[in-house]
Amino acid sequence: MILEDGKFKGHSILVETLTKEVPECRRKEVRVLDVAAGTGLVGVALAQKGFTNLDALEPSECMLECLRSKNVYTNTFQEFVGQAHTSVPQGCYDVVFVVGGMGYNHIPYTGVLEFVRFAKPGGLVMICMRQDEEDYLTQLKEYMNSLEEQQLWKKVNIG
Incomplete structure (x- = not known):
């Protein structure tokens, strides 16, 4: 579990x-998409590490207002993932992540299929999540395996 002292430390x-x-x-050239970006906590931390080409996908207008005020994201998208294709361009990102x-x-x-659509060929899709939802995690792993069998992506690591 990615908890420390009872706190989520996925970011x-x-x-x-x-x-x-x-x-x-x-890091300045790598194009990164922060999915479910929330208040922009991860974007700020990445900007401090030299990443400058960051975009955010977040369904909540309030969260988007907060993350925009941090001035680390170039583009923002206010949409949900999972209901239909989003307006996020296909194959544009070197890294797509969700925390x-x-x-x-x-x-x-x-x-996850939408994350794959966002990523460039050979790009990274990174998922950082709590592991306490065992049924969901089982379904996610099975789905990721099916995407790999369809040759839509290649799993590099699950930790």
Whole structure:
């Protein structure tokens, strides 16, 4: 579980993992989409690490207002993931991530296909979520396996 002292620390794990994955010399050019961006906490942390090409997808207008005030996102999209295709362009992002947005009453596990659509060929899709929703997690893993069998993506790591 990605909890420390009872607090969700997924945002820290994502930032740490992505900064290891993307060399500092490439961080300004890498195009990143923050799905279920909330208040922009992860975007701010990534900007502090040198990422400058950040976009946000968030369904809540209030959250979007908050994250826009932080001036780290270039483009913002106010839409839900999982009901239909969003207006987010296809194949534009080197990295697509969601921190804490997956689960029942949030993004359905089938939303992963939309993440794949957002990513460039060879791009990274990163999902950081709590593991206490076992049924959802089982369905998500099965769905990710089916996408891999269809050769729509390749799982690199599940941790």
